[in-house]
């Protein structure tokens with residue numbers, strides 16, 4: 001299976017989560033492609049909160065995939081900023097290529113707050129692009145910082161996204 005892992009990570013937590021999930025997929029012989037969304041000019045903390053609250057994007061220096069059709073599964077992830085998706089993730093979601101029929105899993109990492117609005121907002125945009133949500137999860141910064149917990153979490157996630165009922 002070809003898997004795209006596309007994510008924003010300001011301080012590395014989401015990056016570590018995606019790498020752990022990717023490693024688990026690779027161990028099962030799936031092909032992974034990583035795209036880390038990066039702003040042309042990084043936002044300050046205040047700027048990041050403000051942009052997230054206003055549901056704004058930011059200009060990216062990352063080249064975005066022009067199509068998702070070459071992937072069987074797309075994982076979309078980012079940190080919760082002020083309860084919402086980050087500006088970098090918004091930019092991708094607001095210009096998302098057609099995802100018609102693509103299976104999509106959505107992830108938020110957080111510092112202990114509520115991720116519901118973040119996940120809801122991402123899912124609405126994915127579904128608008130035609131994607132089928134097969135899994136969603138919110139993972140805390142604390143879990144990602146503990147290697148054993150992270151490995152267990154990544155294993156569970158991969159078992160969920162590969163569960164036979166969605167393929």
Ligand SMILES: Cc1cc2nc3c(=O)[nH]c(=O)nc-3n(C[C@H](O)[C@H](O)[C@H](O)COP(=O)(O)O)c2cc1C
Pocket residue numbers: 008009010011012013014015045046048049078079080081082083084109110111112113114140141
């Ligand atoms: C600008 C900013 C806003 C944040 N807002 C929230 C929040 O509303 N709720 C929460 O639980 N964590 C919040 N956090 C913590 C991050 O979501 C959390 O540390 C996340 O795992 C960081 O992921 P990253 O290292 O991939 O950027 C915020 C962090 C930043 C920098």
